[in-house]
Amino acid sequence: xxxxxxxxxxxxxxxxxxxxxxxDPISGHTALYWYRQSLxxxxxxxxxxxxxxxxxKSGLPxxxxxxxxxxxxxxxxxxxxxxxxxxxxxxxxxSSRQRPQETQYFGPGTRLLVL
Amino acid sequence: xxxxxxxxxPVTLSEEAFLTIxxxxxxxxxxxxxxxxxxxxxxLQLLLKATKADDKGSNKGFEATYRKETTSFHLxxxxxxVSDSAVYFCALSPYGGATNKLIFGTGTLLAVQP
Numbered sequence: 001x002x003x004x005x006x007x008x009x010x011x012x013x014x015x016x017x018x019x020x021x022x023x024d025p026i027s028g029h030t031a032l033y034w035y036r037q038s039l040x041x042x043x044x045x046x047x048x049x050x051x052x053x054x055x056x057k058s059g060l061p062x063x064x065x066x067x068x069x070x071x072x073x074x075x076x077x078x079x080x081x082x083x084x085x086x087x088x089x090x091x092x093x094x095s096s097r098q099r100p101q102e103t104q105y106f107g108p109g110t111r112l113l114v115l
Numbered sequence: 116x117x118x119x120x121x122x123x124x125p126v127t128l129s130e131e132a133f134l135t136i137x138x139x140x141x142x143x144x145x146x147x148x149x150x151x152x153x154x155x156x157x158x159l160q161l162l163l164k165a166t167k168a169d170d171k172g173s174n175k176g177f178e179a180t181y182r183k184e185t186t187s188f189h190l191x192x193x194x195x196x197v198s199d200s201a202v203y204f205c206a207l208s209p210y211g212g213a214t215n216k217l218i219f220g221t222g223t224l225l226a227v228q229p
Binding site for chain 2: 031033035042043044045048056059091093095101102103104105106107108109
C-alpha cells in the first residue's frame with residue numbers, strides 16, 4: 001500500500017517568511033510524528049499526535065513552530081518567521097499503535113532551505 | 116535522560132568485509148531498540164528492532180542483540196556489499212512514556228568499496 005507522503009519535497013524561502021509542510025500518514029495509522037534532521041543537531045523529535053489526544057509538543061524548538069492534525073489524518077507543520085537555522089530536512093512518520101515497539105514508517109522528507 | 120551513542124563514521128570497508136557499528140544507550144526501564152538505515156537519496160527505513168533484553172533483531176544479513184547488561188545494541192554483518200553503503204542510525208523508544216518518540220544516535224556513514 002501507499003507509504004507516508006510529504007509535500008513539498010523541497011522548499012526554498014526567504015528569512016522571515018512563513019512555510020507550511022504537509023504530511024499524509026499511512027491510512028489507518030493513528031500515531032503521527034514530526035522529526036527534524038539537520039547537520040548540527042542530527043535527528044530530533046518535534047511533535048507527536050495520537051488519535052484525539054492532546055499532542056506532545058515537547059520537541060518544538062520555539063513558539064514559531066506549530067502543527068496540527070485534521071480529522072486524525074493529514075498533518076501540517078507550520079514555521080512562522082523562518083530563520084536560517086530552520087534549514088533542515090523535516091521528516092514525518094506514522095505508526096499503527098501507541099506502543100514503544102511499534103515500527104515508525106518515515107516519509108521521504110521535505111528539504112527546507114531558508115535564505 | 117534517554118540518549119543513544121553510536122560510533123562516529125565514516126566507516127570504509129572493502130566488499131565482503133565484516134561490519135560492526137557500535138551503539139550504546141542510556142535509558143530508564145526497558146526501551147525498545149532499533150536500527151534505521153538511510154540509503155543515498157532515500158528516506159529512513161527500519162532495518163531491524165528488538166523489544167526486550169537478549170532479543171536478536173535480524174534483516175538482510177544484519178543482526179543486533181539487545182544487551183541490557185552492557186546497554187548495547189551493536190549492528191553486525193558478516194559480509195558487506197557495495198549496496199550496503201548508507202547511513203545507519205541507532206535509536207531507542209523509551210518504555211512507559213506517553214509519547215513513543217524515537218531518540219536517535221548521530222548516524223554512522225558506511226562506505227563499501229568494490
